[in-house]
Amino acid sequence: MPNQTGQSKERTRGMERFVPPPVDIYDSPEGLVLLADLPGVASEDLKVRLEENTLTIQASPKHLVDGEATYKEFELVNFFRQFELSEEVDQEKISASLSHGVLRLSLPRAEKAKPREIPVQVQGDKPAA
Numbered sequence: 001m002p003n004q005t006g007q008s009k010e011r012t013r014g015m016e017r018f019v020p021p022p023v024d025i026y027d028s029p030e031g032l033v034l035l036a037d038l039p040g041v042a043s044e045d046l047k048v049r050l051e052e053n054t055l056t057i058q059a060s061p062k063h064l065v066d067g068e069a070t071y072k073e074f075e076l077v078n079f080f081r082q083f084e085l086s087e088e089v090d091q092e093k094i095s096a097s098l099s100h101g102v103l104r105l106s107l108p109r110a111e112k113a114k115p116r117e118i119p120v121q122v123q124g125d126k127p128a129a
Contacts, residue, residue, distance in 0.1 A: 018080035021057065021103075029115060031089065031108035038079055039101040040064065046103065048096050055083045055094075057103065 026033045038046065040061030049056045059079040063069070085091065090110040097104050 017077045019077050020081040021059070021079045023081070029109075031106065034083075034103075034105040034107065036079075036081070036103040036105070037101065038098070038103050040076060041079070041098070041101060041103075043098050046098060048103070048105070050085075050091060050094065053085045053091075055085055055105075057081045059103075 021036045021038050023034055023036045026035075036057055038057075038059050038061070040063070041059040042062065045060045045062060047056070047058045049058075057079065061076045061079070063076065085107070088109055089107045093108045095106045
């Protein structure tokens with residue numbers, strides 16, 4: 001419907017809802033492992049992006065049964081979550097896998113960030129004076 005100036009009004013778009021998926025993050029000497037629960041999400045409906053040190057998880061679940069629901073107690077909503085990565089993560093070696101609705105992200109430590117032993121050289125048996 002045109003307004004007073006003759007321009008048509010933009011229709012209001014439906015609000016797309018997102019929820020952050022619950023995650024568990026494990027720390028090890030090799031790096032971090034992030035597990036995100038994404039029930040009802042297939043691999044083709046999952047996007048994992050890395051841009052400017054920001055890791056983004058975005059997913060859209062689908063009902064597992066074709067047809068129209070006659071009764072529903074919950075509505076599927078899209079997942080969205082972001083994490084800021086430090087220089088300690090080797091961003092070139094990040095890997096992801098999806099199994100039974102659980103996304104597993106392996107975030108290996110950069111070589112410079114890995115803990116290492118420093119060898120100590122013994123100069124002699126006598127303590128320094």
